[in-house]
Amino acid sequence: MATKFDDTLVIAISSRALFDMEESHKVFVDQGIEAYCHYQIEHETEILQPGVAFSMVKKFLALNNSGQQQVEIVLISRNSADTGLRVFNSIEHYGLSISRAAFTGGESPYRYVHPFGAELFLSADPEDVRLALDSGIAAATILPSKVEAAESERLKIAFDGDAVLFSDAAEQVYQSHGLQAFSEIEKQAAKDPLPGGPFKPVLAALHRIQKAFPSDKSPIRTALITARAAPAHERVIRTLRVWDIRIDESYFLGGMDKGKFLRTFGADIFFDDQSDHCDSARQYVPTGHVPHGVSNK
Numbered sequence: 033m034a035t036k037f038d039d040t041l042v043i044a045i046s047s048r049a050l051f052d053m054e055e056s057h058k059v060f061v062d063q064g065i066e067a068y069c070h071y072q073i074e075h076e077t078e079i080l081q082p083g084v085a086f087s088m089v090k091k092f093l094a095l096n097n098s099g100q101q102q103v104e105i106v107l108i109s110r111n112s113a114d115t116g117l118r119v120f121n122s123i124e125h126y127g128l129s130i131s132r133a134a135f136t137g138g139e140s141p142y143r144y145v146h147p148f149g150a151e152l153f154l155s156a157d158p159e160d161v162r163l164a165l166d167s168g169i170a171a172a173t174i175l176p177s178k179v180e181a182a183e184s185e186r187l188k189i190a191f192d193g194d195a196v197l198f199s200d201a202a203e204q205v206y207q208s209h210g211l212q213a214f215s216e217i218e219k220q221a222a223k224d225p226l227p228g229g230p231f232k233p234v235l236a237a238l239h240r241i242q243k244a245f246p247s248d249k250s251p252i253r254t255a256l257i258t259a260r261a262a263p264a265h266e267r268v269i270r271t272l273r274v275w276d277i278r279i280d281e282s283y284f285l286g287g288m289d290k291g292k293f294l295r296t297f298g299a300d301i302f303f304d305d306q307s308d309h310c311d312s313a314r315q316y317v318p319t320g321h322v323p324h325g326v327s328n329k
Contacts, residue, residue, distance in 0.1 A: 048156035052078035087181035172320025193258035200325030261286030
């Protein structure tokens with residue numbers, strides 16, 4: 033029987049984003065694929081430690097405890113099925129409800145994100161992420177981070193604005209003509225909705241899940257954390273109204289560092305397109321770099 037996920041948020045994740053595989057990846061980099069295969073088989077009964085995205089995945093899967101499948105997590109990996117046995121042993125050990133996977137035996141796995149129907153792809157491989165973004169799928173590179181998982185049981189996801197939730201058109205103006213020109217144009221266009229960026233469908237899917245719960249009991253909380261400030265805030269607010277998408281918290285920081293705000297919010301993941309913002313954020317919360325838009329060309 034065919035399985036459809038029309039009302040389910042499908043997330044594809046790589047094994048290196050889900051688990052801490054630094055040691056085995058070092059074997060691959062230093063000694064090659066054959067040594068890596070031997071290493072994984074020799075250690076396949078040793079349980080992998082949680083990776084950067086592990087806590088977030090657990091909270092996503094917990095959304096299904098209400099009785100309706102809200103989220104499906106699929107594993108896509110450059111491992112072969114043979115070397116991937118350690119990964120599935122670890123999934124079983126932690127009780128993660130992940131049953132679908134694609135093991136591509138060294139080939140780039142991004143091509144299988146679309147057949148799985150995934151709206152989001154998280155990977156530790158920047159090239160795979162770029163390829164997924166180029167094919168129209170929201171994707172982010174999960175950056176190394178040693179921060180502890182947020183204590184709250186509620187899933188908290190934070191997004192940057194331009195080039196993530198929105199297109200990078202405004203960012204192009206800022207980088208080409210400066211802050212004053214950016215502010216003037218955004219003020220003039222305040223009532224014109226911003227075009228959507230790569231993560232608009234993800235925010236819409238989260239909003240769809242939120243609507244299944246009373247607003248004061250939602251297991252998901254979202255935040256917009258942007259370098260924009262007044263008067264460029266109005267266009268953002270009006271855009272979200274037009275999209276009819278709820279975002280729970282919004283921070284217009286005017287260029288201030290985002291890290292401490294993210295820590296206070298308690299983000300399980302933060303998505304930003306700019307590398308310097310991501311390098312700061314990952315000191316405080318798990319962070320995904322979205323290599324999209326003018327800042328990444």
